[in-house]
Amino acid sequence: MNTKNKTKQTNISQFFKSPSRGDSPFKRLIIHLILIVACVIAIYPVLRIISVSLRPGDRLLSTSLAIIPKDASLYSYYRIIFExxxxxxxxxxxxxxxxxxxxxxxxxxxxxxxxxxxxxxxxxxxxxxxxxxxxxxxxxxxxxxxxxxxxxxxxxxxxxxxxxxxxxxxxxxxxxxxxxxxxxxxxxxxxxxxxxxxxxxxxxxxxxxxxxxxxxxxxxxxxxxxxxxxxxxxxxxxxxxxxxxxxxxxxxxxxxxxxxxxxxxxxxxxxxxxxxxxxxxxxxxxxxxxxxxxxx
Amino acid sequence: MKKFLTVLLVLVMLMGLVNMASAKVNLIMWTKEGEDALDWNKSLVEEFMKANPEVNIELVHKINVEVLREDFLTASLAGAPPDLLWTVNDHAGPFVAADVIEPVDNLFDLGIFVESALAAVELEGKYWGVPISNGNHLMLLFNKKLIAEAPKDTDELFVKGKELTKEGKYALVWNQTEPFWLVPWLGGFKGKVFAEDGVTPTLNTPEMVATLKFLHEMKFDAKIIPPECDYDAADTLFKEGKAAMIINGDWSLSGYIAALGNDLGVARIPKVSATGEWPKPYTSGVYFMLTKGISGDKLKAAQDFIAFVSSKEKQLEMVKLLNRLPAVKAALEDPLIAEDPILKGSSDQMVVGTPMPTVLEMRCNWDSMKPEMLAVLADTKSPEDAAKDMQTSAESCIKSLE
Amino acid sequence: MGFLTAEVVINTLRELGSMVLYIILGTIILEILVYVVLGKIFKSKYTLPYMLMIAAIFGITILIIYPISYEVRLAFTNMSLRHFRSYTLSWTQGLKNFGLVFSEPVLKQVKFFPLLFRTLLWTAINVVFHVSGGFGLAILLNRQMRGRGLYRTLLVFPWAIPQIIAVLAWKGEFHYEYGFINVILTNVGMQPIQWMASPFWNFVAACITNIWLGIPFMMIIILGGLQSIPLEFYDAAEIDGASRWQQFRNITLPLLKPVLTPAVVLGIIWTFNNFNVPYMINANELETTDILVTALFRAAFEYHRYGFSAAFAMVIFIILFVIASIYIRITQGLKGVYE
The missing domain is CATH 1.10.3720.10 (MetI-like)
Structure with a gap:
């Protein structure tokens, strides 16, 4: 890819951005919904790691689905850094x-x-x-x-x-x-x-x-x-x-x-x-x- | 500035070329221990080094026994093994087959150790490890708040179990993913994993089928054990008071004493009503093993360290800190053990145990039992088919060892 | 237990510094050698390129070619636990090893061809989901809309998080009692799934993890490709009356090919050789979740059948090589690289 062509393409895509020609509001809603679901799937397991790291030492295994656990504690962080x-x-x-x-x-x-x-x-x-x-x-x-x-x-x-x-x-x-x-x-x-x-x-x-x-x-x-x-x-x-x-x-x-x-x-x-x-x-x-x- | 940095960089690099020499005896010891036991390991090494300044022991912690076995063989292959191992008895099988450890018969006075502990490292007529602790066996632990006394036999277990299992609480938990927890029951049904010769697997037997049926019944008919339960889940359920009883090993005692205090009770795993036999957990222990070819100053230092750990004083220290039963006769006879209800329960269970086979073929047995046992517990295979597949799988695994 | 102290930092710098110094010294010696031998004695016109490459060639020889040849040699021995120190090397033993790969169970029960089939199934499922999932998300993202940047960032999370962390975290989430999937299933009144004990569900668990991990990579690659397609093409097609599907088939796909082909080849190789996911998710060591590479690892490190597993490794390598070559030939994807 030479530099000249590259700039040309960026200009075009900046101008049009993308082929979103005439999407109806309903279609847009559906698209947003799908993307939101996909995002939740993508980040939920990561959020769960945060959640576990904040749990107090005696309740590491828990059936709670809350991201920030009750009586969250930073003990695990203290432990890995100092102990x-x-x-x-x-x-x-x-x-x-x-x-x-x-x-x-x-x-x-x-x-x-x-x-x-x-x-x-x-x-x-x-x-x-x-x-x-x-x-x-x-x-x-x-x-x-x-x-x-x-x-x-x-x-x-x-x-x-x-x-x-x-x-x-x-x-x-x-x-x-x-x-x-x-x-x-x-x-x-x-x-x-x-x-x-x-x-x-x-x-x-x-x-x-x-x-x-x-x-x-x-x-x-x-x-x-x-x-x-x-x-x-x-x-x-x-x-x-x-x-x-x-x-x-x-x-x-x-x-x-x-x-x-x-x-x-x-x-x-x-x-x-x-x-x-x-x-x-x-x-x-x-x-x-x-x-x-x-x-x- | 640039010049200064260049000079500094070169200096740092040159420093690396200088190597320090030392006249000390350097001993590398790998240990399988973790948590409390690892702390005890460390304190032993430190105390020994203080008393023997000419020796330097480097303690390397392996995160579990599988890793220790794999790494020790790879290191031996490459010609850079550690000098001393602190590990479990079943490693003797593969290590003797690979010819990477030394027999200890002529290096130590083995008369001071308990026979059952020695029996678990005997192969080809020689002993391959020096015992540190004796036991490593499973037993029944119960929460007195939930159940006043341990059931005497499995009939009683089922009756009491049904009362106790409700609202997210279970009567009995254990690590359902490891066949180590299957063997005691197999013993209770009078089964054994090897024939008389000690190397031919006997897994497709009526006894094994009966054992698997029994587990299946507990899970799917009586429903007194959780649907899926690994070590962590069992441990957590018991500590949280959501399980009345757990089957776990002597290594877990300190943790439960800390969690439950006086509410912790220890007993034998309930007698199998169908046969009238006590379940027979495997007993073994923790052992020192010496790397093949260790000699001279290193051997001397290793002998001294092992003698230090085998002293009555250190053995009793272990009993107090870790609640493990000692491997030295003099320590086992100490009133400390007879007077402690927990240790008494533990030694009471050990009496009916059976020494864990050390031969290499045992590895195949474990690996063959595991998936089939899981399949029965997942209700995807009948006990009969599972037993049959255990046997074929073990046989083909043993064939591949040649 | 060690902590980070000034002494440790100095030691590190010293060790790595001296290593760099050795490397520089070694490179100078190699350069002089090449210069004298090729340049002065043979008067080769390619002296300079070889001088440019010699350090890399040296490193690759020691750390890649030597290990490969060691493995090839090992494949012709009977080395195992029982023949650990005194193993023998012979042609017949080599033939026997290769024969064993195909005739006997690789570990305990599962033979080579079912294992190969499962590996291909694993690769196919994963790559298909990676590409189709990535394609779908890329098409949705390839438009002007609110929150596009945010979506893109969040969707890349599974790729950005270090793999070992993600895999171990997923392993925890497949826990029967405490994993979030089963907790959700129980909350909506369904039966929880035995992810660890049931062979089928364990395989599914490994697939879920790997699909989750792999979609963002494909999504980003495809999105980049989509954005580089000039819009005039679509406008022209629309004037000619082409349907959306025809536009996709005749414009999008062909123009994406140069981007997609290497990505798919890499995807196939990575999935086929994926070790972390099937190994770590399979906490119960079920033979039914093993794919070729994890079985290889187990044969070598858990059963210590060194000779056999070396032969096994050769076979795996050849299979992968054939698959990749066929794919490259069909798509002509690497045309131009040799130019």
């Missing part, structure tokens, strides 16, 4: 995730450029292989990666997990970035080279700045992938102090006796910032998924 290593888990997740997102981005951004601009031997099979990696059941790679991690003494460390995450998101990132680079006209680099810039300088000074939106998307995707992962963390981390938050939350719910209060409170504390970030950036995320495939 459980929840903040530590959040920090672990944050540290690993940010490192991962950056390393993954650097690896993918240069590789995608190679895939986009050169027809080197092994390019087609390479691209195909990258797509294939998305089909491997994650459970299949768990044992060998664990064994590798033991060999290199990376169990229970930030490093092991950060390395595993950075690499596992690279194939997907390369696909997205290659799609975006493909839409940047080669003439831009040619012009730069005529001006005496080297190939690498052209990449860093022209291509990368132009790709900021795509890079941001890939960063976000890597971030989300690592932030939400459970399976890999489950085998790499064994000390409670090293846990990432998904593991921590899982320990609340995986025991013989489920700690619903802690689970719900922790979930809310994790989910709120993530959801804000996500809702804020979801438009971008989508455009990122479709970047390579929509021809302008």
């Amino acid at each position: 459980k290593p929840f903040l530590l888990w959040l920090w672990n997740s944050l540290a690993i995730t940010i490192t991962t997102a950056f390393i993954g981005l650097i690896l993918a951004s240069t590789s995608a450029y190679a895939f986009s601009r050169w027809n080197f031997p092994g390019r087609k099979p390479g691209l195909f292989f990258l797509l294939t990696t998305q089909m491997i059941p994650a459970a299949m790679l768990v044992v060998p990666i664990y064994i590798l991690a033991v060999k290199f003494q990376l169990i229970n460390s930030y490093r092991g997990l950060a390395l595993a995450y950075s690499v596992s998101s690279v194939p997907f990132s390369i696909w997205i970035l290659k799609g975006y680079y493909d839409t940047i006209p080669r003439e831009l680099e040619e012009a730069a080279k005529i001006d005496g810039a080297s190939e690498m300088a052209a990449f860093f000074r022209i291509i990368l700045p132009l790709s900021t939106p795509a890079l941001a998307i890939v960063f976000l995707f890597n971030f989300m992938m690592a932030w939400n992962d459970w399976l890999m963390a489950r085998i790499m981390l064994q000390r409670e102090n090293m846990f990432t938050w998904p593991l921590g939350i899982w320990t609340f719910s995986g025991q013989f006796r489920v700690e619903w209060g802690s689970f719900a409170a922790a979930s809310i504390l994790v989910a709120v910032p993530v959801m804000v970030l996500f809702l804020y950036s979801s438009k971008w995320l989508i455009s990122g998924l479709t970047l390579g495939s929509v021809k302008g």
Whole structure:
């Protein structure tokens, strides 16, 4: 999609907004009703988590459907912050995730450029292989990666997990970035080279700045992938102090006796910032998924 | 500013290259315990380390026994297992098959422990664990406010049960999702899950069918137990006073003492009227297991720590804190146990229990009983068909173990 | 029990910092190697692209290709609990493993083909609901109306909430006594449902959870696609007298294809390989809710049949590969990516 076409389309849709030509008031009412029902279905389970997190400690299981329970209490929040290593888990997740997102981005951004601009031997099979990696059941790679991690003494460390995450998101990132680079006209680099810039300088000074939106998307995707992962963390981390938050939350719910209060409170504390970030950036995320495939 | 930051970044990176060396003996111990028992675990480790400053024990908490088993095998496969386990007896089966733990016969004086506790970790003529506590068995707990005395047999249970079950209250609850709660009744109907050889499943038997019918009757005819009830639901119902009786294990005692105080009563699970037999809950316990190949300083440190936990003083501490029955004879004979009504009830139940099989094949039995039992309790399968399917399923599972 | 202290923060930074340093050092060495070997010795004109990729190639080799080859090797061994340390590697054992996948029950009772059928059913149900639900909502949202932004935001909630949280919360909501669905059913005077014990309802529970989770993604993708279709097309069609349905078939669908195809391919792959939902919702470990990947996980980690499950994993991978290839071939959806 080139930039010119994109603006043209936005103008049109801004002008007409959408094909709502002549809907009758009754039809509008029905539409609103359907959407309201859909919204309730979408958010009610989330509201229930809030509700459980506010319940006093002795009545976590209850047949009440009220969102704000009677004698609501913040005890569960107090408990996970001051009596459980929840903040530590959040920090672990944050540290690993940010490192991962950056390393993954650097690896993918240069590789995608190679895939986009050169027809080197092994390019087609390479691209195909990258797509294939998305089909491997994650459970299949768990044992060998664990064994590798033991060999290199990376169990229970930030490093092991950060390395595993950075690499596992690279194939997907390369696909997205290659799609975006493909839409940047080669003439831009040619012009730069005529001006005496080297190939690498052209990449860093022209291509990368132009790709900021795509890079941001890939960063976000890597971030989300690592932030939400459970399976890999489950085998790499064994000390409670090293846990990432998904593991921590899982320990609340995986025991013989489920700690619903802690689970719900922790979930809310994790989910709120993530959801804000996500809702804020979801438009971008989508455009990122479709970047390579929509021809302008 | 930029320069300063770069220098700082490089410094931080360089710091990472320096590794600290230590001369201490480092022992890693995985534990299956949680909540109160985990706190006791920690206090033991801390006290021991204070007395033995040359030893450092790192306690790793596994969130449940399944996770501990899976992780220990994966870690052994990768060559990085912990040194010491604090876990349940049935892990001995898979761990011995995989050859990842050491027999303890020659490392400890096993004479000080209760025989029934040792019997639950005996395989191939050797002992594979050092007992910490004895029991882990199910028993009947009742709320004296709702029912003054425990029913003696199942006939009485049905009569009293019907009176007690009304307005959202139930007579009896237990975790209906686990066959661990099925086995006591099976024992009451004189059934066993293995033939004499201890490895051939005997699940498709008249005894099993009778047991399943009995459960079905309690749920659908007498209606004295809830329609669907997992561990949490049973636990909550009992604590809230909405269930008069619960069948639960010794691990739950402290929680109920805290919730019900003097209203808590402990008794045997009611005798099965049809056979005149007491139900036979599985008894086992909690054990130390030693990782294959542990030697030298680590073995010495592990032996010292285990001896420390096996002392009469620590065993009685466990009895007081966790209401578990001790595995050391000297502690079991202590008046503390005979005088406490709860512990007395618990040990009274344990006497009629039967040691839980340790062999690997038991895993297949559990996994085969579970869905079929659930199907009977969901009224989607007849007890006869369920028993038949248990057997075929267990057989095909055992075949796949080879 | 650990808490977040300054010491922890410094340790984290130190560890991750040193890792970055190692990575930089390693990359420099790799770059020099490629430069010397390809550039100086072979004088290849592709030296630069390979230098750009070498770090990623190195990482992928170690963390993706090596594990795959390890699994392939494992598929030809008899490794299991009873042969944990002393397993043997042979062609016949490999053939036996692959044979076992198809001939014997994968876990206890259910054999491979019923399991495959259930997985396909699971994938089909979910993807159909995701696409049709997403389509329906997108069409409703694709118009000028009050509260559009609010609807859109609220409807995206299930996608925005971290999956593990949503799944575990849903698991709690299928509780017989305390889950809200059963509470509502009881309140309106209907029989509560045994979500956990009944095989049929447990499968339905897993489907409900996954459909709930997956609709927003499709909705947003389709909405984006709808908005990029120029309105003139519809105006022209209307002048030509095309009905609403004809407009949908001949304008909307074809123009959505480039957006929809990759989304559906991803949807199929994600659903087919979905581990969290069927694994966590199935609290009673019913074999009847297992799909291929959860059965794979159980065979490897609960039954420790390593050799067998490696062979099983290969089979699953090949099936998915075939399905995705057929879909891509039929829709020609990735045409142009290789250009």
